[in-house]
Amino acid sequence: MTKAQRCWFFFTRADAIRPYIVIRIRAANRLGGFCPASWALRREADSGRVAAAITGSAISCSLFLARADAICPYISSMTIQRQIAEYIASLAEPKRSEMLELHQRILKALPKCKQWFSDGRNSEGKVVSNPNIGYGAFTIKYADGSTKEFFQIGLSANTTGISVYVMGIEDKTYLANTYGKKLGKASVTGYCIKFKKLGDIDVDVLLETIRDGVRRSADSGRKP
Numbered sequence: 001m002t003k004a005q006r007c008w009f010f011f012t013r014a015d016a017i018r019p020y021i022v023i024r025i026r027a028a029n030r031l032g033g034f035c036p037a038s039w040a041l042r043r044e045a046d047s048g049r050v051a052a053a054i055t056g057s058a059i060s061c062s063l064f065l066a067r068a069d070a071i072c073p074y075i076s077s078m079t080i081q082r083q084i085a086e087y088i089a090s091l092a093e094p095k096r097s098e099m100l101e102l103h104q105r106i107l108k109a110l111p112k113c114k115q116w117f118s119d120g121r122n123s124e125g126k127v128v129s130n131p132n133i134g135y136g137a138f139t140i141k142y143a144d145g146s147t148k149e150f151f152q153i154g155l156s157a158n159t160t161g162i163s164v165y166v167m168g169i170e171d172k173t174y175l176a177n178t179y180g181k182k183l184g185k186a187s188v189t190g191y192c193i194k195f196k197k198l199g200d201i202d203v204d205v206l207l208e209t210i211r212d213g214v215r216r217s218a219d220s221g222r223k224p
Contacts, residue, residue, distance in 0.1 A: 083117040116151045130156045138217045161196040168217025179209045
């Protein structure tokens with residue numbers, strides 16, 4: 001990273017971070033070593049977004065300083081939020097606007113949920129699925145006794161529309177029987193709800209389905 005370079009990252013949801021905070025972190029420079037850097041966080045007054053600027057050590061920063069350990073828990077989640085924002089921004093309209101609207105409404109329905117992002121690649125770097133945004137967390141228990149943490153709700157764009165995944169419900173007929181007719185023009189399988197566009201479904205019913213799915217996966221003895 002050159003001293004004069006500024007890298008700006010925008011997050012649609014970083015309300016947990018107080019505006020006007022600067023912390024000292026370490027950033028990799030272009031020579032492969034490390035140099036001190038300042039991570040300046042400020043709230044965009046016009047858009048409500050939080051912008052994080054990484055600046056080289058030679059660039060002065062007049063914002064307030066705070067201890068790095070006070071904000072370290074948020075750095076990982078901020079990276080995920082950036083990946084989510086970049087993924088949504090990469091989509092063509094009108095799917096971009098619909099995915100952004102649905103993402104924001106899910107966050108409002110599940111305000112304290114853990115967020116996930118998968119680019120759809122396996123450990124070998126091969127594309128095996130569409131990118132996914134995840135919300136919430138529960139623990140999958142396998143027959144051999146091993147466990148794995150996974151998201152409760154998934155959101156993904158595909159070639160024909162949008163898919164919402166409601167994970168962790170043991171009864172694979174529950175979603176279709178309970179919400180299939182209420183949702184509108186949607187295909188409902190064991191854990192997946194597919195639709196072409198938001199106008200084809202009742203979004204309020206979809207959000208009710210999501211909240212119900214989160215409760216049921218938590219009530220089944222898994223991590224909420």
